[in-house]
Amino acid sequence: MKYGSGSAAVDHYVNSEYDSVYGMSSQFAAIIAAHVMNRQTKLGISGHIAEIGTFEGRFFIAMALAMQPGERAVGIDTFEWPSPKVRDKLHSHIERLGVRPHDVTILTANSADLAARDITDAVGGQAGGQVRFFHVDGDHTPKALTHDLDLAYAVMHPKGVICLDDMLHPGFPLLTVAVYEWLKAHPDMRVFCVIDREDIVAAPKFMLCRHDAHELYEKDLLDSFPEWHFEAASQWEQWVAIVLTPHPRFAIVE
Template sequence: MSIDTADKLFGAPALGDYAMRGVESVPGMLQSGSVSVLWSLIELQDEFGIGGDVAEIGVHHGRLFIMLCLALNAGERAYALDIFGDPPGSHAEDRDRFVANLARFGIGPDHFELAVQDSRAITPGAWPHMTEAAGNIRLISVDGDHRRDGVLHDLALAGAALNQGGVIIADDLFNPWYPTVTEAIYDFFRGPCGDLQPVAFIAANGPVETGAAKLLIGRASHAPRYKAGLKLLNQDDLKHCDAFAGHADVPSFFFAGQPSRRPLDGAMREILRDITHGE
């Protein structure tokens, strides 16, 4: 059963308003191509009836985390984890900017929990302030430690927190500034990653200092529906589908110009149900 947009915690228009305008007012490395595909992903989760909490490892000033928060439905919560300096918490001004940016979009302490901590000190399944949410995360961004072992650890944290229909947003794939991230993602799929598999590539569509490519990762039970839905809604930016890390038919979205997405309206919904057989 799909999730009614009337259940949106911040109102149905809030996500679109942020994606089209508000995101540009928040510093960070989230490009318009990623915004376009992630917006479609959120619509697909609502259509597929996939609820749950949202989270991000490495929130910086909140550019992506705000988008995740604005996707929340009634009764859901957001979880943020960031080191904010070394030692943890030493850059208090960054934490304050993060909290202030959320407040500008109506996101207050009642809506999210923030852990100021090095993720390497956390055992998968034991994220602080997240015991009730463990295993109930539907969207989680991984953009923390960029060293190989750190990325592998954060992907394990994300996988342990993910619910059955959840998706991991892995940042900085193929980023020339951080080649160890790409190395870690390949190694993740070579290792014991369970039923997790690549869902889609989102190419960078700007200079490296404004962001990099992302890889969406989901469970085998839901990956085919996500792939079908993203290829439908973002068909104008679909470059091709190819195998990656031993998994077939992974769509790549590339942006020659401004990203172009199709809203999940009545017509698109009927097509989606046909190609996914109403699953």
């Protein structure tokens, strides 16, 4: 299946080069994320992108290719696994796949040791230091995720998006509990979209924004990708979130 985000650079990368970068992020999720970034650009929402858990850069490169002039991409990772050479691979992929190196800042660090000032320093104070799209794929423990959410929240644009990886993953069931508890402590925030990986039974991503910004994204996603809309919405007590998947169906139990 060929995917389209509205960005020629992203679409070429995702459809032709994505598998050349080792990682587990899906093509489908990258396309939806890039589409949301394009939507932000059309709405005049400017800012930077950031990612915790960059690894070799598979998802990071897609986000960086969707940036606008003057914006910066910040990648954060310890770059220890499987060896320190992973950082060299990241830089190699960035140069090979059309991302301008001078628009990128790579922080070799554990996100648990970072504060908001470290992110704003990394973008050089440009665009007020605000991040319009923050992808979180770090240490998969509730404590670490809560810290990463706090970090992303502290630097996010008022109409920005936080994207969380490996939600509902069978290997990390308490991550969803951590998100629920964090949302209770931040009543101005909500989940507005659940992005499936490649199939409705796989571990998806959650997209979060402030309550007063969700209408900027939801209808546009439904209008742009009606064939990927799973009609059974995601229930979050006081609100519902849309679900997008390349195979919208109910699981068949035999």
